[in-house]
Amino acid sequence: MSLFWRIFSLNAAGLVLATALLLGPVTVSTPVLPHEALILLGGLAALLVGNAVVLRVGLVPLRRLGRAMSTADLLRPGARPEVSGPAEAAELIATYNTMLDRLQAERAAGAGHALHAQERERHRIARELHDEVGQTLTAVLLQLKRVADRVPADLRDEVSQTQEATRAGLDEIRRIARRLRPGVLEELGLASALRSLAAEFTHHGLTVRHHVPGDLPPLSPEAELVIYRVAQEGLTNTARHSAADRAEITLRSLPDAVDLLVRDNGTGLGDAPEGAGLAGMRERALLVGADLSVGPGPGARGTDVRLRVPLAPAGTDPHARVPAVPAGTGSHARVPPDTGGHR
Structure with missing residues (x-):
């Protein structure tokens, strides 16, 4: 039974009972006697408790859905809230689960395109580092080697340090290129x-x-x-x-x-x-x-x-x-x- 019909049936039962009492032999004195007040208060309490129970049971799936929505993370796909409860609540939970599945599928597709583009850019940068920067530094090393054979003795240490710094930079460029584009893979x-x-x-x-x-x-x-x-x-x-x-x-x-x-x-x-x-x-x-x-x-x-x-x-x-x-x-x-x- 849907949540609407549960609440409507309970309220209708209370109104029908009140009407039956008015049409029946039961009377209420003026002023109201103590035992009559107790009967009226008992009926009101029963009606309120019934409404509370129906609403409490009917809203449990919605509270469960609220907790699932507050903790949902598209990067951490997990269990979906159970589709249960009154028809309206069950339909809402099912719709939410469908929406979450669609969002995760779209996010995965978008992430796939972005990561593929990132890998292509990594390959391009690695190729440019290797082919352009790497070759330029290699040429500089060769020129420094020729210069080192001709410079005065008091400058050879400085030229040697420059060679080592250039060689270290070339090694670092090659390492970065390998990290960007794992050719061994x-x-x-x-x-x-x-x-x-x-x-x-x-x-x-x-x-x-x-x-x-x-x-x-x-x-x-x-x-x-x-x-x-x-x-x-x-x-x-x-x-x-x-x-x-x-x-x-x-x-x-x-x-x-x-x-x-x-x-x-x-x-x-x-x-x-x-x-x-x-x-x-x-x-x-x-x-x-x-x-x-x-x-x-x-x-x-x-x-x-x-x-x-x-x-x-x-x-x-x-x-x-x-x-x-x-x-x-x-x-x-x-x-x-x-x-x-x-x-």
């Missing part, structure tokens, strides 16, 4: 890319272990890129914000998913609000329908970033590379800061 696959990421990530004594098997199930290129970027962002946050001295990357296959874990022994997230780095990871996770969770590590120490990417249904072609590389046994690496990212 395209050429050797996800397992090798994650190992290379751990090996090149050095910052203030941070030591990274990796446990990445070589026999990963087929993944789409988008899923591989999301896994790589989440691992990259997780290590960036560790190097920049956690004050950790150890971190690890673990990738394992599950029956229906691939699970990535980036763990450190730092200070944890604390009460600080999420920054652009974590929001970007959540956007990427939505792109491939993955679940991302960020929380404290074992013993409430450090931070765990866990990404679970579902596998393509059996019989479908994910258009993925299956890297033919030997399984990793875990290694130590010194790891560098990234070019951006915030917790």
Whole structure:
């Protein structure tokens, strides 16, 4: 029964009862006698209690919907409020669930376009850094080498320092280009890319272990890129914000998913609000329908970033590379800061 008919029926029953009493043998004295007042007050109390019960029961689904609306986050897709209660409330909850599904689908599609555009821009910048800035610095190094052979002895130390500064700048340009465009991911696959990421990530004594098997199930290129970027962002946050001295990357296959874990022994997230780095990871996770969770590590120490990417249904072609590389046994690496990212 709808909420309207519940309230109407109860009120109608009260009015019908009052009319029956007026037409019946029951009379009310003037002034009202005590027992008559008790009967009238009892009837009024029963009517009020009935109305309260009907409204209380009927509005429970609306209160549940209000709580769901106040906690809804399109970056954290979760359970929908149960479609129940009177017809009007059930229809409203169903409409809200449909709207939320549509908004999340549209947000995921928009995030996909934005992230693809971002990756294209990363590739363009990396190519320009490598082809233009890198070649210019290489030419400067060659010229400095020729100059170093001709300058007076008292200037050779300064020229040598200039050569070292130029060489360091060239190495930094190449490193930034590799971070912007992970060529190893395209050429050797996800397992090798994650190992290379751990090996090149050095910052203030941070030591990274990796446990990445070589026999990963087929993944789409988008899923591989999301896994790589989440691992990259997780290590960036560790190097920049956690004050950790150890971190690890673990990738394992599950029956229906691939699970990535980036763990450190730092200070944890604390009460600080999420920054652009974590929001970007959540956007990427939505792109491939993955679940991302960020929380404290074992013993409430450090931070765990866990990404679970579902596998393509059996019989479908994910258009993925299956890297033919030997399984990793875990290694130590010194790891560098990234070019951006915030917790």
